[in-house]
Amino acid sequence: MEKFYSVREIWQKDASTLGIVWSDGLESSYDVVMLRRRCPCAACVDEMTGKRLLSASQVKDSVRPVAINSVGRYALNIEFNDGHKTGIYSFESLRKPEMNHS
């Protein structure tokens, strides 16, 4: 059965780490540069093939979010200081172990 999680707490852990406590109590840490490199938006991932169009080298290690906002009930949007703000990260995708930093 599919599981649906919501965010209980969300905060900035340090200069480049985002922390989330999920509704089931799990705590996750995310490296914001990794989040930018894995941006799921249509400009960064080919919608038809799922092929990543953005290469890791195109994103500087100095990239940081400007703001993080909830989108509907099951996703969040990150606006980055390199001007990129179209990425919508579903909670489902953020729950995947490979996204977790810690």
Next chain:
Amino acid sequence: MSIIKGISDKIRGKRQGHKDKTQLNSLSEATVYEALKSVVDPDLHKDIVSLGFVKKVEINGSIVNVTVQLTTPACPVKEELKKQCEDSILKIRGVNEVNVTLTFPSSSRPAQAAEKKNNGLVQVKNIIAVASGKGGVGKSTTAMNLARSLARTSAKVGVIDADIYGPSIPTLSQAGKPTQMDGELVIPPEVDGIKLISVSMFSQGDKAHILRGPMAANLVKQFLSGVAWGELDYLLIDYPPGTGDIQLTISQIASLAGAVIVTTPQELALADVKKAISMFTTMKVPIIGIIENMSYFICDGCEKKHYIFKTGGGKKLAKNSGLPLLGEIPIEPYIVKASDEGLDFDSEGSKLPESYKQVTDRVVRELAILNSNQGLGLNSFSLAWK
């Protein structure tokens, strides 16, 4: 509500096999509660004891009687939860029989200050808007079939046809006109156990309904509070298409539990859906999710799914809006016939009842999550990075 008395041989065998390891302490109310803590609601991620679902525990010798209250009779996992309750209690030493009774709250919706005593809505638990950004996406058909599907789970259901200018619920249901009053409240006609009200029940024949916006909104207000709805688990409001004055007014007066948005896979329809989503968000009405109607067509010759519009429109919208896609409903030729004649789909062989059932289960689950998410998760958040 049903009572299952059950100790299967399988469980008995299991108990004897692990006698010393898995058995809990001797039978008492406390050990029963302790055992029930292992039963977790799959949607709320919490055990049923913490959630306050366990209402009564009675021990009679080696027989344990437990009453568990779930959020809604339409709960799709109720049998699963019941089985888990039985299994967990059977692990306690000295238990020979377990009876789990499932109950549902009779009326949990707190009467609001604005709702007076002679208000037909006081015993209505969940009011759900069925809306779309534009017309012709099959909103009324979806509303009526959601209602039928909910009613099949033994939930009490009502439908308000708020499409003042183009009412279609009477055709879809073949409902008659209301003939009786209960005090100042109109008693709505029922079809297959579903209470229905529509503007066309109060007009003559094919006469068009020419009404100014405020009058139309007032009419819908009367449908809400001037009708003897009685005790209902779900009251669906079939919205007029678009995002105008009437839609805003209904959203303000109805204290909606949530809205379901119906769309077709086309880009154009999706553009309008975004407006509808934005309207409900502005009104602080939670959106339960998106239903993609007319998703595909299965032809009788090859059984293949033909995507006559684009594919994946609903999925894309769900992804971009962070809202769940509640389901995809196919087009079938006789949906037209059934709709025109007000037939229930179950009366003929079709894939539609299964599609609607899946959508309905998902609506019920999402709504239950919404209703109990207070304190569990954040409804919305905004974090500025330093």
